[in-house]
């Protein structure tokens with residue numbers, strides 16, 4: 001048989017050459033607890049403050065705000081809850097449509113559904129893996145109608161309220177262009193920054209462009225609280241409202257329980273916030289390790305036919321949360337063979353998510369032409385990306 005230019009074993013060997021050679025199976029992403037985690041969590045247990053009261057929640061919120069450069073951060077139980085509240089604060093109402101990428105984790109679309117609104121799927125661009133602002137602009141020119149109250153979908157008659165870009169695997173979307181599109185069509189911008197803590201667009205941290213933005217601290221994210229998330233905003237009033245609505249909307253009082261709206265019990269427990277404080281202290285070190293790992297991957301794949309390592313867009317500094325190997329278009333049919341052989345070799349790799357419009361729950365939602373997202377779905381392979389893999393070694 002004639003040997004083709006595409007050599008799966010060579011690619012598997014290349015991945016292996018970057019990873020520690022201790023024969024163990026290498027997971028896709030695991031947390032690293034190398035700092036004050038034990039100390040801070042123990043303090044919660046020693047003092048009894050494990051739940052809804054305690055100093056670590058306030059501390060964690062301050063540190064997150066400081067790090068990301070927003071005026072206010074509100075810690076919540078998970079990233080999905082953060083997104084849900086972000087959309088509500090952005091004014092998303094039942095019956096609205098919200099533009100979300102087809103290439104995303106299901107939480108982005110689910111949060112829209114929780115609001116009684118309908119996700120409307122948009123295409124990605126190859127440069128960022130996130131929403132393509134030029135294509136979106138062209139699409140809205142044809143599809144949207146601007147009325148005095150706002151932007152409407154000509155076909156469905158529903159109001160299009162907001163756009164939720166997602167910074168895919170930590171790589172920022174082209175925010176300036178997207179902000180422009182939002183302005184032109186009167187749409188609210190809500191960033192799903194769940195994957196992009198530590199990622200910057202033109203020198204400013206992601207999560208600063210939207211009216212409100214969401215972070216996640218799930219176990220597989222760059223920093224974890226076990227489970228957790230945060231709402232970010234530069235609007236003090238919205239920040240206060242976010243805190244209020246995620247803590248059952250209780251009116252502060254010495255003993256009385258009065259709630260002035262239907263709130264949510266979305267607050268992050270103190271014990272999780274303690275873990276988060278310890279993790280945040282190590283974020284700069286995590287980022288350095290991840291960048292080193294990405295550089296190693298980039299180097300080994302540079303000479304290999306049929307694949308390329310995805311690197312940050314020129315306007316961004318990415319956290320390289322989950323590393324991406326892109327198959328050349330003509331070899332996309334080999335994706336599952338490569339996944340199979342890599343996983344058989346103990347290297348956890350996986351494809352991108354099934355695109356939202358292909359899930360039966362979202363199959364009837366409005367969507368634009370999605371050829372780039374579909375193409376990327378066939379070509380993306382996520383590589384092991386734990387921070388410890390980027391440690392220095394000889």
Ligand SMILES: *Cc1c(COP(=O)(O)O)cnc(C)c1O
Pocket residue numbers: 078079080081083104105107108166192194195215216217218228229
């Ligand atoms: C992780 C993630 C979320 C939120 O996830 P939680 O597990 O609820 O914290 C939302 N959107 C994207 C794109 C994510 O990757």
